[in-house]
Each structure stands twice: as structure tokens, then as C-alpha cells.
Amino acid sequence: xxxxxxxxxxxxxxxxxxxxxxxxxxxxxxxxxxxxxxxxxxxxxxxxxxxxxxxxxxxxxxxxxxxxxxxxxxxxxxxxxxxxxxxxxxxxxxxxxxxxxxxxxxxxxxxxxxxxxxxxxxxxxxxxxxxxxxxxxxxxxxxxxxxxxxxxxxxxxxxxxxxxxxxxxxxxxxxxxxxxxxxxxxx
Amino acid sequence: xxxxxxxxxxxxxxxxxxxxxxxxxxxxxxxxxxxxxxxxxxxxxxxxxxxxxxxxxxxxxxxxxxxxxxxxxxxxxxxxxxxxxxxxxxxxxxxxxxxxxxxxxxxxxxxxxxxxxxxxxxxxxxxxxxxxxxxxxxxxxxxxxxxxxxxxxxxxxxxxxxxxxxxxxxxxxxxxxxxxxxxxxxxxxxxxxxxxxxxxxxxxxxxxxxxxxxxxxxxxxxxxxxxxxxxxxxxxxxxxxxxxxxxxxxxxxxxxxxxxxxxxxxxxxxxxxxxxxxxxxxxxxxxxxxxxxxxxxxxxxxxxxxxxxxxxxxxxxxxxxxxxxxxxxxxxxxxxxxxxxxxxxxxxxxxxxxxxxxxxxxxxxxxxxxxxxxxxxxxxxxxxxxxxxxxxxxxxxxxxxxxxxxxxxxxxxxxxxxxxxxxxxxxxxxxxxxxxxxxxxxxxxxxxxxxxxxxxxxxxxxxxxxxxxxxxxxxxxxxxxxxxxxxxxxxxxxxxxxxxxxxxxxxxxxxxxxxxxxxxxxxxxxxxxxxxxxxxxxxxxxxxxxxxxxxxxxxxxxxxxxxxxxxxxxxxxxxxxxxxxxxxxxxxxxxxxxxxxxx
Numbered sequence: 001x002x003x004x005x006x007x008x009x010x011x012x013x014x015x016x017x018x019x020x021x022x023x024x025x026x027x028x029x030x031x032x033x034x035x036x037x038x039x040x041x042x043x044x045x046x047x048x049x050x051x052x053x054x055x056x057x058x059x060x061x062x063x064x065x066x067x068x069x070x071x072x073x074x075x076x077x078x079x080x081x082x083x084x085x086x087x088x089x090x091x092x093x094x095x096x097x098x099x100x101x102x103x104x105x106x107x108x109x110x111x112x113x114x115x116x117x118x119x120x121x122x123x124x125x126x127x128x129x130x131x132x133x134x135x136x137x138x139x140x141x142x143x144x145x146x147x148x149x150x151x152x153x154x155x156x157x158x159x160x161x162x163x164x165x166x167x168x169x170x171x172x173x174x175x176x177x178x179x180x181x182x183x184x185x186x187x
Numbered sequence: 188x189x190x191x192x193x194x195x196x197x198x199x200x201x202x203x204x205x206x207x208x209x210x211x212x213x214x215x216x217x218x219x220x221x222x223x224x225x226x227x228x229x230x231x232x233x234x235x236x237x238x239x240x241x242x243x244x245x246x247x248x249x250x251x252x253x254x255x256x257x258x259x260x261x262x263x264x265x266x267x268x269x270x271x272x273x274x275x276x277x278x279x280x281x282x283x284x285x286x287x288x289x290x291x292x293x294x295x296x297x298x299x300x301x302x303x304x305x306x307x308x309x310x311x312x313x314x315x316x317x318x319x320x321x322x323x324x325x326x327x328x329x330x331x332x333x334x335x336x337x338x339x340x341x342x343x344x345x346x347x348x349x350x351x352x353x354x355x356x357x358x359x360x361x362x363x364x365x366x367x368x369x370x371x372x373x374x375x376x377x378x379x380x381x382x383x384x385x386x387x388x389x390x391x392x393x394x395x396x397x398x399x400x401x402x403x404x405x406x407x408x409x410x411x412x413x414x415x416x417x418x419x420x421x422x423x424x425x426x427x428x429x430x431x432x433x434x435x436x437x438x439x440x441x442x443x444x445x446x447x448x449x450x451x452x453x454x455x456x457x458x459x460x461x462x463x464x465x466x467x468x469x470x471x472x473x474x475x476x477x478x479x480x481x482x483x484x485x486x487x488x489x490x491x492x493x494x495x496x497x498x499x500x501x502x503x504x505x506x507x508x509x510x511x512x513x514x515x516x517x518x519x520x521x522x523x524x525x526x527x528x529x530x531x532x533x534x535x536x537x538x539x540x541x542x543x544x545x546x547x548x549x550x551x552x553x554x555x556x557x558x559x560x561x562x563x564x565x566x567x568x569x570x571x572x573x574x575x576x577x578x579x580x581x582x583x584x585x586x587x588x589x590x591x592x593x594x595x596x597x598x599x600x601x602x603x604x605x606x607x608x609x610x611x612x613x614x615x616x617x618x619x620x621x622x623x624x625x626x627x628x629x630x631x632x633x634x635x636x637x638x639x640x641x642x643x644x645x646x647x648x649x650x651x652x653x654x655x656x657x658x659x660x661x662x663x664x665x666x667x668x669x670x671x672x673x674x675x676x677x678x679x680x681x682x683x684x685x686x687x688x689x690x691x692x693x694x695x696x697x698x699x700x701x702x703x704x705x706x707x708x709x710x711x712x713x714x715x716x717x718x719x720x721x722x723x724x725x726x727x728x729x730x731x732x733x734x735x736x737x738x739x740x741x742x743x744x745x746x747x748x749x750x751x752x753x754x755x756x757x758x759x760x761x762x763x764x765x766x767x768x769x770x771x772x773x774x775x776x777x778x779x780x781x782x783x784x785x786x
Contacts, residue, residue: 039207043214046214050217061232064232068235071236072239075242083493083495085534086533088533088538089538089541091537101543101544104538104541104554106530108492108493108494108495109494109523110527110530110531111526112530112533112555114551114555116545116546118548118551119545121545124551126548126554126555128558130552176250177492177493179534179571179748180576180578180585
């Protein structure tokens with residue numbers, strides 16, 4: 001819309017001497033104010049949307065991180081166990097519903113390794129030679145069950161860092177290097 | 188946007204001093220940054236996840252390669268029959284799954300040397316002349332297997348060792364061992380079986396050979412990077428006898444075709460796939476050589492010591508390369524061996540209980556305060572020996588083994604009919620009364636713990652000074668005090684009467700003050716002379732089902748798991764044993780005897 005200059009508008013004579021410009025310059029038209037209001041509301045809405053989206057993204061990312069971490073820890077544990085030579089603990093399950101919370105096994109080089117949860121709820125693996133590896137954080141539960149001389153089932157339950165949701169991963173592993181033991185119990 | 192003040196001017200063009208555009212641009216930038224951050228984070232997550240998936244798939248492919256290699260090696264060494272005779276074979280497989288991956292496997296033989304004196308020997312096939320160009324020949328100690336799995340750009344390598352006992356001849360592709368005599372000397376070889384294995388001067392091929400689709404590799408071991416997909420049609424059926432040169436299958440790709448012919452005469456044992464499509468090096472047939480020799484004993488074979496190879500220890504990651512990969516990997520494996528052995532006692536440990544609940548790091552450290560006592564190869568063997576379970580048994584066979592296996596001390600060939608007085612006396616002295624229904628075996632230990640009973644029985648005769656001495660003495664009954672002469676003195680129930688000097692007319696000669704009496708077979712004997720001696724062909728055998736394994740082979744098998752003692756094949760290939768034609772055939776059915784078996 002093209003506006004006409006204000007001085008060409010017919011005003012009463014006693015008003016012509018007044019400095020009209022200075023008064024008008026400080027004002028805004030209603031349309032402009034509305035446009036500003038609209039713009040600001042849009043910006044605010046966008047910002048709040050962005051912020052809330054960011055929070056959701058962060059939450060989802062943390063969840064993804066937790067999921068990824070639990071998957072990684074399961075992979076690492078599987079890798080160590082697959083090449084293992086012997087299981088020292090837990091004993092072969094007589095009660096299939098009972099889960100143990102620690103695992104002691106000998107790796108491919110006959111070095112003993114212990115899996116446990118520390119008081120900070122981290123799943124750790126300590127070797128006989130002293131090396132320490134953290135496999136997962138925020139662990140609610142680590143359960144292990146031994147089905148026979150060389151077959152174990154484990155499950156890891158992890159809580160997302162700033163949320164209430166948790167994830168469980170479970171896997172069964174056969175120790176590929178375990179030598180068959182002479183069956184003591186003859187059926 | 189035009190401001191109000193600009194509009195009230197004197198007709199000049201209004202100045203543009205607004206910030207709206209800037210604001211919008213800033214907003215868009217912020218939005219873009221957030222979007223990018225989200226995408227980046229998301230793609231990083233996806234990338235990590237995919238990387239782990241690829242690593243897992245590559246490892247599974249490497250495991251698949253080890254399994255495929257074991258499957259092939261159980262049948263025979265295909266590369267020793269058809270490929271270059273450098274003791275190295277290789278094959279590739281495509282693992283066609285949701286996540287395509289491939290595996291490249293290299294098998295490399297290691298040899299033992301067997302010294303044998305040149306000369307003429309009597310065998311069941313007649314007198315033969317045996318010579319070795321350098322005084323020894325090679326047998327197969329074990330096969331090193333390098334398996335490299337690949338998924339996308341991720342590779343994983345796994346090393347394993349295929350051990351075999353007793354050892355087959357190195358030349359030819361047989362995986363069936365030749366049994367050693369059991370007096371522990373490597374130069375004393377069971378010539379009859381050796382002659383059978385190399386009869387007519389030709390080295391046999393594998394006992395069983397997989398016939399594969401055309402290889403990805405040329406005769407020099409160089410491979411194409413592209414896999415060939417072949418359409419094939421098998422031209423023989425199970426049970427068919429095939430002559431050398433007879434067509435086995437027809438295969439074609441879009442650019443070539445070929446007909447595979449038999450390298451040697453044989454019998455088709457199995458048609459794995461009759462027709463269809465397959466990749467290079469994929470087995471389609473299993474053939475047994477018609478002149479292949481099958482050992483009378485059972486050969487123990489197993490893939491052991493699967494070890495992951497870290498990337499930095501895999502050299503150039505190409506197991507076809509001896510100098511830059513295989514030797515690097517072997518060096519790494521050797522560096523692990525000392526610890527593997529010294530910690531091997533751990534496999535006999537069991538933790539009854541561990542504290543429940545979370546553990547602080549110090550508490551976890553205290554779990555290891557009871558250090559495993561270090562072990563030597565001899566201790567490794569001594570502990571593993573009594574709990575040995577033969578490899579390759581199904582679960583039901585394992586139970587059958589646990590219930591019905593027994594260890595027997597047998598004379599080879601076994602005596603026919605009643606035992607001689609010597610045998611009676613020997614048995615009676617050491618093992619109790621002769622079992623009337625088991626006249627062929629001098630002794631039998633049954634389950635449970637048959638091997639442990641055997642070891643207990645000869646504990647005082649076993650030499651623990653070295654691994655080889657232990658194997659020799661713990662698996663044979665070769666030293667003892669034998670009764671050489673004795674005098675029959677009547678039924679056992681009359682013994683008191685005999686000792687009471689009422690039997691013989693010459694009490695002084697019949698009943699010397701230090702007279703030793705033995706009872707055997709329900710009879711009494713007066714020992715006239717005895718001396719320490721060595722009894723040949725007196726090995727303990729492990730028997731279960733239809734199988735019979737020499738205990739010495741079991742001990743060697745376990746010793747091979749403990750440590751590697753093989754040597755790499757020489758460039759000239761394996762040393763062979765040369766056998767001339769028979770000179771003077773022995774009578775049919777003649778027992779194998781003479782220096783060939785007793786020296």
C-alpha cells in the first residue's frame with residue numbers, strides 16, 4: 001500500500017504552524033503494531049517449540065545413548081565370553097528361575113575375569129592382572145544363569161540417565177573354547 | 188519494513204532501518220543449527236550402531252569360516268591333493284544374509300619329523316624296502332587356520348588350530364593318522380600301516396575329498412576380487428564309482444563354462460547339492476579315494492584355541508601373505524602361549540560362592556587373592572588326561588561314552604584262545620584273577636573314571652620328568668617284573684597243603700625259603716625265575732562303541748592343545764617315505780612280527 005505524504009493532507013489553518021512531524025514520528029499504525037505482535041508471537045512460539053523439541057530430542061538422545069550403551073556392553077561381554085575357556089561362577093543352574101549377579105570366567109588366554117556391579121551401579125569387568133573395564137553405566141540389574149558347562153544366559157537392565165525408562169538386553173553365549181568335561185552325573 | 192518516522196519526511200525516499208529481516212535470519216539460523224545438530228547426533232548414533240552391527244557380522248563371518256574349515260579338514264586337506272604342495276590352502280565364502288558379508292580362510296599345515304631307519308621290513312603285505320631321502324619323513328602335526336570375516340569396511344580375524352592325533356602322512360591330503368608303536372620311540376613306526384598308506388609308491392590323496400565349484404584362486408594362490416556365481420549340474424550319484432578323468436559336474440557362468448573331472452579314482456560318498464547356483468569354492472560333492480587307506484584306529488581331530496586377533500596384530504590383514512600377516516599372527520599367538528599354559532589350572536577351578544550384591548573395586552580385587560598355581564605343559568596334560576572326552580561326539584554319544592567306555596590293556600595282535608601261563612601270572616600278580624570271559628584282554632578298566640583308574644594302576648611306573656616321558660609311560664604298560672618261568676603245583680585250593688610240604692618229593696627244591704607263589708586261573712604256580720622286563724605291544728586303548736583309540740594318541744592330542752610344536756613346511760614340500768615293491772610276500776594271514784614291530 002502506498003501512503004500519501006502527510007503534509008499534503010488538508011489540515012485546519014491554526015494547526016499548520018505546529019510541528020506535526022515530531023508528534024507523528026513517534027507513533028505506529030495499528031497495522032504495524034499488529035504485525036509486530038504477530039511476529040513476536042511467532043518468534044516466541046518458534047522458540048518455545050524449539051526449546052521443547054530440544055528437550056524432547058535430548059531426552060530421546062539420552063535414551064538412544066542408553067540403548068546404544070547397553071547394546072555395546074552386551075556386544076563386548078559376548079565377545080569376551082565367546083572366546084572363553086571355562087566358567088567358574090555361577091554354578092550350573094539347578095533352579096532355572098534363579099539369576100546370579102556375578103560372573104567369573106577364564107578368557108581365551110586362561111585369565112580369570114570377574115563381572116560385577118559396583119556401588120555406583122556400573123557394570124565392570126576386572127581381570128586377574130588388574131585391568132578394569134566399565135561395560136555399562138546406570139545398571140539396575142545384571143543377571144546371569146548357567147545352563148550347562150559352557151552355556152550361559154545373561155541379561156542387563158539399564159535405566160536411562162535422567163528418566164524413568166529402562167532397557168533390558170538378554171543374550172545366550174556358548175563358550176567356544178571350553179573343553180567338554182567328563183560328565184560326573186551319569187543319568 | 189518502513190518505519191513511521193521515515194514516512195513523515197519531506198518526500199525523500201524512506202530509510203530502511205528495521206531489524207525484522209535480521210531477526211528472521213537469526214531465527215532461521217538457530218533453527219538450522221538445531222536441525223543440523225539433531226541430524227548429526229542422529230547420524231552419529233546410527234553410525235555407531237551400524238559400526239557395531241558390522242563388527243558383529245564380520246566376527247560371525249570369521250566364525251563361519253572356522254566352522255567351514257573344520258568341516259573340510261575333517262574330510263581331508265583338499266589343498267594337499269590338488270593345489271600347490273606348499274601346505275597352504277585357502278577358500279572364500281559369501282555369507283548371504285540380511286547383512287552381506289564374506290570370509291576368507293587360509294589353512295596352513297605344520298609338520299612333525301619322523302625318523303625311520305632305511306632297510307627291508309616284513310609286513311603283512313610282504314617284504315618291502317623303505318627309504319627316506321634325508322633319514323626322515325614328515326607327518327602332519329596340526330593345521331593353523333586364519334579366518335578373516337569382512338562386513339562393509341570392517342574386518343575381524345580369528346585364529347584357530349586344527350589338531351590331529353595320531354598324525355597322518357604330510358604328503359597327500361589324508362587326515363587319517365598312522366598309529367605309532369607305543370614304546371615312545373619315534374623311529375619305531377607301524378610299518379604295516381605305513382606301507383598300506385603309501386602302497387605302490389604313490390601317495391594317497393585325502394581319504395575323503397570335497398569337490399568344490401571352480402576356485403576363485405589360480406594355481407599360484409592369487410585370487411580374483413570378484414566372486415563368480417556358477418550354475419552347475421552334478422553328473423554323478425551317491426555310491427557311484429568314478430574313474431580318473433570321469434566328469435563329476437558341469438558348471439557355467441555368463442562368460443565361461445567347464446566340466447570338472449575326477450583327479451583320482453574314488454567313490455561318491457555324498458552329493459551336497461545336485462544342481463543350482465553357487466559361488467566359487469563351494470563344495471558340491473564328497474568323494475572317497477578308492478585306494479585311500481583308512482587307519483585301523485580312530486583319529487582324533489578338533490579345532491581348538493580359537494583366538495581373536497587384534498587389528499594391530501594382524502599385520503596387513505591379508506592371511507594369504509605369509510611374511511606380512513601369517514607370521515605376525517603366529518608371533519602374537521606364540522606370545523600368548525606361556526600365559527595360556529601357566530594359567531591352565533584355572534579350568535579345574537570352581538567358585539562355590541561369591542558375595543551377593545554390588546562390589547566395590549577393592550572387594551572385587553580381593554576375589555583374585557587366591558592366585559591360580561602356575562602349571563607346566565606336563566601338569567596341563569596330567570590334569571586333563573583323566574577327564575578326556577573324545578571330540579565330535581553327539582550329546583547321546585557323550586552319555587554313552589560316560590557309561591560304557593573302558594580302558595583295556597591289550598596285546599596286539601590279541602592272543603587267540605587261552606592265555607599263556609606268563610599272561611596268567613602277570614595278570615594275576617598285578618590285576619587280580621583272570622576274567623574267564625575276557626580272555627583276549629589282559630585288563631579292562633570300566634567307567635566311571637576308567638582313565639583315572641588306569642593312571643592309578645600304573646602310578647608307580649609313570650615317569651613324570653618330562654612331557655614325552657609321561658606320555659610314554661602313562662599310556663603303556665611296558666615295564667614291570669615279569670615271571671618268566673614257573674612250575675605248576677596244583678589247584679589253588681590245595682595251596683595250603685602244598686606250602687605245608689606235602690606235595691613234592693623234594694621239599695628243598697620245591698619250597699625254598701624265599702619261594703614265591705602265585706595263583707592264576709584257579710591254579711597255583713611256584714615262581715622259578717623272574718626279572719624286570721619290557722613287554723612290547725602293550726598299549727592301553729580307550730574303547731567305546733565301535734571306536735578304539737590308543738591312549739598315547741589321546742595324550743598327544745591333549746599335549747598339542749597345550750602348545751604348538753609343529754614346523755612350517757619347507758619350500759620343497761614334505762619329505763616323503765619311499766617304499767619299493769614287495770620282495771617276498773609273507774604267507775596270507777601271517778601275523779605281523781619281526782623287527783618292524785618290535786624295534
